[in-house]
Structure formats: structure tokens, C-alpha cells
Amino acid sequence: MFKSLTLIACTSFFMNTIAFAQSTIKIDGSSTVFPVTEAVAEEFQNSKKGAIRVTVGISGTGGGFKKFCRGETDVQNASRPISKEEMEVCAKAGIQYYELPVAYDAMVVAVNPKNTWVKDITVEDLKKMWEPAAQGKILKWNQVRAEWPDAPLNLFGAGSDSGTFDYFTEAVNGKSKASRGDFTGSEDDNTLVLGISNDKNALGYLPYSYYSSNMKKMKALGIIGGPEAPSKVAVLPSKATVENGTYFPLSRPLFIYVSSISAAKPEVMEFTKFYIEKAGELASQVKYVALPAKAYKMSLDNVAKKKMGTVFGGHNEVGLKIEDLLKREAKH
Amino acid sequence: MELKTNYKRQLLINKIFDVFFKYLGLFFLICALIALLALIGNLVSEGFGRLSFQFLSSFPSRFADKSGILSAWVGSFAVMLMTALFAIPLGVASGVYLEEYAPKNKITTFIELNITNLAGVPSIIFGLMALGLFVYKMSLGQSIITAGMTLGLLVLPVIIVTTREAIKTIPVHIREASYAVGATKLQTIRYHILPYSAGGIITGIIIAMSRAIGETAPLITIGALTFIAFLPASPFISQAPFVSTQWMFDPFTVLPIQMFNWVSRPQEDFHTNAAAAGLILIVFTLTLTAVAIIIRNYFRKRIKW
Numbered sequence: 001m002f003k004s005l006t007l008i009a010c011t012s013f014f015m016n017t018i019a020f021a022q023s024t025i026k027i028d029g030s031s032t033v034f035p036v037t038e039a040v041a042e043e044f045q046n047s048k049k050g051a052i053r054v055t056v057g058i059s060g061t062g063g064g065f066k067k068f069c070r071g072e073t074d075v076q077n078a079s080r081p082i083s084k085e086e087m088e089v090c091a092k093a094g095i096q097y098y099e100l101p102v103a104y105d106a107m108v109v110a111v112n113p114k115n116t117w118v119k120d121i122t123v124e125d126l127k128k129m130w131e132p133a134a135q136g137k138i139l140k141w142n143q144v145r146a147e148w149p150d151a152p153l154n155l156f157g158a159g160s161d162s163g164t165f166d167y168f169t170e171a172v173n174g175k176s177k178a179s180r181g182d183f184t185g186s187e188d189d190n191t192l193v194l195g196i197s198n199d200k201n202a203l204g205y206l207p208y209s210y211y212s213s214n215m216k217k218m219k220a221l222g223i224i225g226g227p228e229a230p231s232k233v234a235v236l237p238s239k240a241t242v243e244n245g246t247y248f249p250l251s252r253p254l255f256i257y258v259s260s261i262s263a264a265k266p267e268v269m270e271f272t273k274f275y276i277e278k279a280g281e282l283a284s285q286v287k288y289v290a291l292p293a294k295a296y297k298m299s300l301d302n303v304a305k306k307k308m309g310t311v312f313g314g315h316n317e318v319g320l321k322i323e324d325l326l327k328r329e330a331k332h
Numbered sequence: 333m334e335l336k337t338n339y340k341r342q343l344l345i346n347k348i349f350d351v352f353f354k355y356l357g358l359f360f361l362i363c364a365l366i367a368l369l370a371l372i373g374n375l376v377s378e379g380f381g382r383l384s385f386q387f388l389s390s391f392p393s394r395f396a397d398k399s400g401i402l403s404a405w406v407g408s409f410a411v412m413l414m415t416a417l418f419a420i421p422l423g424v425a426s427g428v429y430l431e432e433y434a435p436k437n438k439i440t441t442f443i444e445l446n447i448t449n450l451a452g453v454p455s456i457i458f459g460l461m462a463l464g465l466f467v468y469k470m471s472l473g474q475s476i477i478t479a480g481m482t483l484g485l486l487v488l489p490v491i492i493v494t495t496r497e498a499i500k501t502i503p504v505h506i507r508e509a510s511y512a513v514g515a516t517k518l519q520t521i522r523y524h525i526l527p528y529s530a531g532g533i534i535t536g537i538i539i540a541m542s543r544a545i546g547e548t549a550p551l552i553t554i555g556a557l558t559f560i561a562f563l564p565a566s567p568f569i570s571q572a573p574f575v576s577t578q579w580m581f582d583p584f585t586v587l588p589i590q591m592f593n594w595v596s597r598p599q600e601d602f603h604t605n606a607a608a609a610g611l612i613l614i615v616f617t618l619t620l621t622a623v624a625i626i627i628r629n630y631f632r633k634r635i636k637w
Contacts, residue, residue: 024583026583028555031596034558034559035394035597037559038392038394038558038559039394041559041561042391042392042393042394042559042561045561045562050562053562054559054561055557055559055560055583056557056558056559056560057555057556057557057558057559058558058593059555067555188595188596189596189598190595190596190598190603193598207598209598210598212598213598213599213600214598282394285394286394287598287599
């Protein structure tokens with residue numbers, strides 16, 4: 001009895017592992033891109049009636065790229081372009097990729113609704129507050145601008161493992177990850193919402209979707225982007241200002257990367273096209289800002305023409321307009 | 333005379349101290365209970381309205397009101413099953429060996445010391461070990477079997493230690509009586525030691541399981557996924573041999589990971605979903621504990637020495 005049972009177990013074990021290899025598309029990476037990819041994966045599986053399985057994980061942009069360049073995942077969610085080191089690892093493994101912008105994310109600088117003294121802020125002011133040299137020195141609002149009150153300046157920001165932190169420090173302080181350390185940092189943006197909404201003297205930055213879901217608890221500040229900005233006056237974050245590029249420099253494109261090896265599989269190619277076609281509609285549904293329709297069309301063209309590689313050459317760029325980005329030729 | 337008053341005074345002080353200590357203990361107990369009740373109450377008030385058949389039978393979705401925990405609770409259940417399949421035979425056998433067979437020498441002492449230490453190792457370390465060993469070296473991938481074995485290792489020390497404790501409680505004369513009528517060591521263990529200690533062993537196993545069900549850190553390390561809108565393959569199939577082990581190699585998610593993902597969303601509605609999923613998890617754990625108590629009582633009643 002026992003013997004035959006073991007035998008059955010063994011044979012079934014081997015038979016099944018071979019016979020039932022259902023096609024699965026594996027996606028991993030940034031938590032910022034997750035909601036968009038989740039929505040696309042949901043719709044894609046519905047449209048296929050379960051014939052193709054899609055899994056989405058969250059291991060951060062960096063952690064995801066490690067798996068992606070080992071060939072463990074088919075698609076990578078990225079809240080920043082691929083870095084120089086990651087390009088090298090991928091190249092060594094013989095993995096090329098399509099780089100496809102899918103939506104915009106904006107960072108909102110927010111204060112408490114009871115804050116009466118500030119409506120807009122310049123990038124210079126933000127730098128004064130957030131640069132590493134400010135640590136332990138800039139502790140009151142009037143140290144930033146003299147007309148602001150003599151009240152403590154309580155800062156809230158993203159934790160150092162998040163892509164939001166990388167991008168904000170790059171855009172404001174000029175160097176990714178360069179920030180003062182004495183602020184309330186959290187990987188969980190809901191903590192920041194709570195902090196800002198309970199403290200009259202607070203100022204913090206967080207992703208747009210957290211602001212748009214909590215508009216009553218916080219007041220967004222207009223950003224004066226400085227000499228490089230397309231607009232000289234303060235610009236409030238909104239769908240329109242992110243789309244036309246005037247919300248500068250705190251908006252950024254989000255990407256997916258599709259592995260060349262996986263793209264050879266028909267189901268991954270199909271998913272990629274489905275993603276680009278649906279991204280606009282689904283991104284708005286999950287409270288992200290969609291790219292202009294033209295941008296998605298250009299991405300489809302790039303995929304059809306098999307244009308692979310990154311257009312960034314391993315560097316992040318601040319406040320880039322999406323059309324300019326898609327016109328560029330890839331540098332591998 | 334003076335001695336008597338001194339004695340009376342001391343008695344009074346002792347009595348006051350006695351009462352004081354009693355209420356101090358009660359006070360702390362109430363504090364702990366209030367914290368627990370507040371937590372559960374908060375979960376209930378936030379999440380109870382969300383509980384429905386739809387919530388249990390739907391996959392996660394981008395719409396909070398349409399999403400559910402089907403893949404999460406099936407995943408939790410499958411991982412628990414795998415953990416049990418892996419940890420129970422290994423843990424009970426190790427416990428029996430250490431208690432009954434192992435010679436009392438330095439190697440045994442060393443092993444015992446390490447098992448005790450293992451119980452105190454942070455769970456993330458088990459996750460890292462599993463990532464290197466199960467996921468890459470044995471190329472089992474980010475599958476249910478990997479998760480089950482990881483959690484199995486994590487709770488193994490608990491099972492070993494409780495098995496040994498349960499065996500230790502059996503009076504020595506039971507063992508001697510068994511030998512006296514000519515039973516071998518194996519027969520003694522099979523017909524006396526294990527049945528009599530079963531209550532204790534099973535309680536230990538269930539406590540270990542309820543620890544494993546809430547674990548998240550090692551599963552995130554080995555790469556449990558966040559969005560899964562399908563179930564693992566069915567263990568029963570229509571063609572011969574009618575059973576399938578494919579489910580063990582499928583990707584999965586579990587309740588705590590699904591909750592974590594929902595809590596960190598900006599939309600309030602997803603937080604409600606997380607609370608409801610939390611309630612389900614608590615019900616899961618409470619059921620396990622209740623089963624443990626029932627089984628223990630059943631075995632206690634059965635033993636008549």
C-alpha cells in the first residue's frame with residue numbers, strides 16, 4: 001500500500017512538472033509603479049480568461065533590476081531609468097530591454113491646512129530646508145525666509161530606500177540621496193500624511209496619489225522651478241500641469257522594462273502591447289497622470305521596430321519632457 | 333505583650349501587601365487585555381462591514397470594493413499545509429530521538445544548545461538562508477514548497493522542544509512496565525510514549541503553526557508576490573494518478589503580505605480591506621488555538637493510568 005502510494009506520488013510529481021508548465025509572466029520592481037502594473041495585469045488576465053498568469057511583486061526598483069538582469073523576471077517596474085551598474089550587469093547576462101514610459105508621477109510638497117503663511121515655495125527654499133548642510137541648523141521657518149514666522153520647521157519625507165527619496169533629493173539638492181537626516185522619514189507614505197495633517201508647522205513631500213486621496217488633510221504648495229523651469233510663476237500640482245510639463249522639477253516619468261529574451265515569447269509581447277495600449281486609461285483610474293496619447297503611440301512604434309536599450313545612458317535626468325525623451329535614440 | 337502587637341502588625345502589613353500584589357497583577361492583566369480588545373475592536377469596527385462572501389471569493393483588484401483575499405487565504409492555507417508536512421515529521425522525530433535514543437555526550441549537548449538558540453534566531457535570517465539555499469541552490473523558485481520549508485525550519489525548534497517536554501512528563505514507571513512485559517524500545521515508544529504525549533505534542537505543533545501563519549518577513553525575503561489573481565494548481569486532477577503536486581511549485585501570496593500592501597495604499601477603502609483581511613487572519617489563528625485546546629482535552633481524558 002505504502003509503496004504504491006509513494007510510486008504514484010513520484011510519477012505524478014514528474015509528470016505534472018513537465019505537463020502543466022502554464023505560461024506565467026513575472027513582473028517585479030518598484031512599489032510606485034505597482035498600482036499601474038497591477039491594474040494592467042488584472043485586465044490582461046481577465047481578457048485572457050486565465051490562460052496566461054501574471055504575477056507582480058514589490059522589491060523596489062533596485063531589487064527588481066537585480067532579478068531582471070539575472071533573467072528571473074520578464075518585466076521590470078522602475079520609478080527611475082536603469083543605472084550604469086545595472087546596465088553592465090544586464091549586458092553581461094546578454095539581456096537587452098525595451099524601455100517604455102507608462103505614466104507620470106509627481107511629488108507634492110504639502111503643509112498643514114492651518115498653515116497660513118506659505119502658498120508657494122521656490123526650489124531654492126526647498127534646498128535650504130533639505131540640503132545636508134541644513135542638518136541641525138535650519139530648524140525654524142524664518143530661517144528659510146525672513147517673512148515666515150518664528151515657528152519650528154518640522155520636516156516629513158520619504159525613507160531612504162524609496163525611489164521618491166532618490167528623485168526628490170536629486171531634483172532639489174542636485175544629488176541623489178543627498179539629504180539632511182534629521183527629519184521624520186517613512187517608507188509608508190500614509191505615515192507622512194498623518195504627520196503633516198496633525199502638525200501645523202509641518203512640511204513634507206510625498207507622491208501625488210497620496211495627496212490626491214487626502215486633499216482635505218493637506219495643502220499642496222505651488223512650486224517655483226527656477227531659471228530652467230518652463231513657467232516663472234508658482235505652479236500647483238495637478239493632472240494638467242504635470243501633463244504639460246510646467247510642474248517642474250518634481251514630476252517624473254515611470255517606466256517598465258521588458259526583457260529581450262522574454263519578449264521573444266508571444267505572451268510577453270502580447271502583454272507588452274496590451275500594457276502600452278491600456279496604460280493611459282488605467283493609470284488615470286489608479287490616480288496617476290497618464291502620458292499624452294502620442295507618447296504611447298511612439299512606444300508602440302519602438303516596440304514594433306525592435307528599438308531596445310535606454311535613452312538615459314545610466315543617468316537620471318530631472319524634469320524631462322516625455323516627448324523629448326521618446327524622440328531620443330537609445331544609447332545601449 | 334509587645335511581641336504580640338509586633339506580630340499582629342507584621343501580619344497586617346503582610347496582608348496588605350498580599351492584597352496589593354493581587355490587584356497589581358490584576359491591573360496588568362487588564363491592561364494587556366484592554367490593549368488586545370482595543371486592537372481587535374478597532375479591526376472589527378473598521379473591517380467587519382467589508383466581510384462578505386464576495387470578499388472571500390474574489391482576487392485582489394485595483395478597485396477596493398471589488399477586491400478580495402481569495403488568492404491570499406488559499407496561499408496562506410497551502411503554505412501552512414506545506415509547513416506542517418515538512419516540520420511535523422522532522423520535529424517530532426528529532427524530539428523523540430533526542431529524548432529517547434541520543435547518548436548523553438558532548439555532541440548531543442551541542443545539538444540541544446543549538447536547537448534552543450535556533451528558536452531565538454530572527455525570522456528574517458531564515459528567509460535569507462532560504463533565499464540562498466532553496467530558491468537558488470536547489471532551484472525551487474519562489475514557490476509554495478520553498479515557503480513551507482522556510483516556515484517549517486522556523487518553527488522546527490518549537491516542535492522539537494515541546495515534543496521533548498511532552499515526553500518528559502510521562503512517568504518513568506509506564507516505561508518500566510512496558511519493558512517489564514517484554515516490549516522493545518520501539519514498541520514502548522510506539523504504543524506508550526507517543527500516545528500518552530500526543531496531547532502535548534499536538535498543542536506544540538498548533539502553537540508553532542499559529543506562529544508561522546503570521547510570519548511575513550521571511551516570505552518577503554524569498555520573494556512572495558504581492559499581486560496574484562489566480563490559484564495554485566488543484567491537487568486533484570481528472571486523469572490518473574488523480575493527485576498532482578504541481579501546486580507546490582506555484583507562486584503564491586499570503587494574508588499578511590496582502591494586508592501590508594493594502595495598508596500602504598493611499599485610498600481609505602483599501603485600509604478597510606486590510607482590516608477585514610486582518611479579522612480573517614485573527615479568526616484563522618483563534619480557530620487553530622481552539623482546535624489545540626480541544627485536542628489537548630481529548631487526549632487528557634483518554635489517558636487513564
